Amino acid sequence: DIQMTQSPSTLSASVGDRVTITCRASQSISSWLAWYQQKPGKAPKFLIYKASSLESGVPSRFSGSGSETEFTLTISSLQADDFATYYCQQYHSFPYTFGQGTKLEIK
Amino acid sequence: EVQLLESGGGLVQPGGSLRLSCAASGFTFSIYAMSWVRQAPGKGLEWVSAISGIATGGTTYYADSVKGRFAISRDNSKHTLYLQMNSLRAEDTAVYYCAKRGSGSPSGFDFWGQGTVVIVSS
Numbered sequence: 001d002i003q004m005t006q007s008p009s010t011l012s013a014s015v016g017d018r019v020t021i022t023c024r025a026s027q028s029i030s031s032w033l034a035w036y037q038q039k040p041g042k043a044p045k046f047l048i049y050k051a052s053s054l055e056s057g058v059p060s061r062f063s064g065s066g067s068e069t070e071f072t073l074t075i076s077s078l079q080a081d082d083f084a085t086y087y088c089q090q091y092h093s094f095p096y097t098f099g100q101g102t103k104l105e106i107k
Numbered sequence: 108e109v110q111l112l113e114s115g116g117g118l119v120q121p122g123g124s125l126r127l128s129c130a131a132s133g134f135t136f137s138i139y140a141m142s143w144v145r146q147a148p149g150k151g152l153e154w155v156s157a158i159s160g161i162a163t164g165g166t167t168y169y170a171d172s173v174k175g176r177f178a179i180s181r182d183n184s185k186h187t188l189y190l191q192m193n194s195l196r197a198e199d200t201a202v203y204y205c206a207k208r209g210s211g212s213p214s215g216f217d218f219w220g221q222g223t224v225v226i227v228s229s
Contacts, residue, residue, distance in 0.1 A: 001171075034215025036152075043204055043219035044144075044152065055209075055217065087152055091213045094168040096142070096154040 002026050002090050006099035012107040017078045021102045023071045023088035032092040035064055035073045038101075039084045047086075048073065078104075109133040109218045111205050116223030123195050123227070129188040129205030129220055137161040137183035140208040142216060143190050145201035145225075155203070156190065173199075195227045 003026035013019050023033065031051040036044035046055045048064040051071055061076040075082055083106050088099040115127040127143070142157040156179040159166040167179050178191040188205050203223050206216035 032213060036215075038152075043221055044216075045219075046209065046215055046217045049209055049211065049215045049217075089152070089154075089215055091215055094157065095170045096157070098152040098154065101151045 001095055002029060002093065002097050004088055004090055004097050004099040006086075006088055006102050008102060009100065010103045010105060012105045013078055014107045015078050015080055019075050019078060019104065021073045021086055021088075021104075023066075023073070023099050025069045025071075025090055025092075028068045029090045029092035031067050032090060033064075033066070033071050034089045034091060035062075036087045036089065037082075037084045038087065044087065109207065111207065111218055111220035113203065113205055113220040113223040116203065116225045118226045118228065119195055120229050121196060121227055124191070124193045125195065125225060127190040127192065127203055127205075127223055127225075129190075131186045131188065131205075131207070134207070136181075136186040140212075141181065141188045142206045142208070143179065143188075144204045144206050144216070144219075145199075146204070146222075147198070147201045150201075153201075157208075158188070192225070195225075197227050199225060200227050201225060 005024045007022045033051045035048040038044040052064045063074050085101045085103045087101050110132045112130045119125050138160045140159045143155040157168045158179045176194045180189045205220045207218040209217035
């Protein structure tokens with residue numbers, strides 16, 4: 001199985017900050033990576049697919065990059081609505097796997 | 108508008124069974140792969156199972172943690188996804204989400220239901 005490891009597990013930041021979350025795969029997944037945002041008690045929201053493609057309706061302050069085994073999610077200027085938990089997910093092969101999550105907290 | 112509505116969750120004793128349903132609307136259900144993803148209390152997301160669309164004959168896939176105990180199926184005429192869960196264990200306690208594959212193939216999950224809660228406890 002492909003293991004996905006996110007860092008950091010928790011990130012404290014302020015409105016207006018630029019933040020980056022890293023996701024590493026245990027083997028190459030090409031660009032078959034998605035990012036999700038989840039708020040407490042809610043279903044995950046699809047943000048990015050194929051490592052860097054922004055889903056329709058997602059604000060342009062979100063961006064993704066990377067390929068093979070190393071990926072990043074960047075939020076260019078944090079807004080109050082962005083404080084949530086973020087997950088990466090590989091869909092290169094079954095079983096699909098998620099990272100353990102990165103909780104983005106208000107500093 | 109895409110909608111996914113899960114049902115069938117509840118409290119069940121260890122060793123028991125439960126069948127979850129996910130009613131889909133707002134898209135051509137039969138052509139899209141669908142998955143179940145779960146989230147244990149206070150934990151991260153865990154992919155559970157997937158079933159392909161009609162073009163690839165409804166092929167099924169399972170996480171090792173549920174293989175042999177859970178069965179995914181779909182009724183394209185009813186636009187409904189199912190998850191039959193047998194031999195339930197305490198560690199199956201979670202919110203279970205159904206999720207639609209995105210338009211690309213392969214793809215992540217572009218739409219999710221609101222989730223249904225399964226509690227396995229005596």
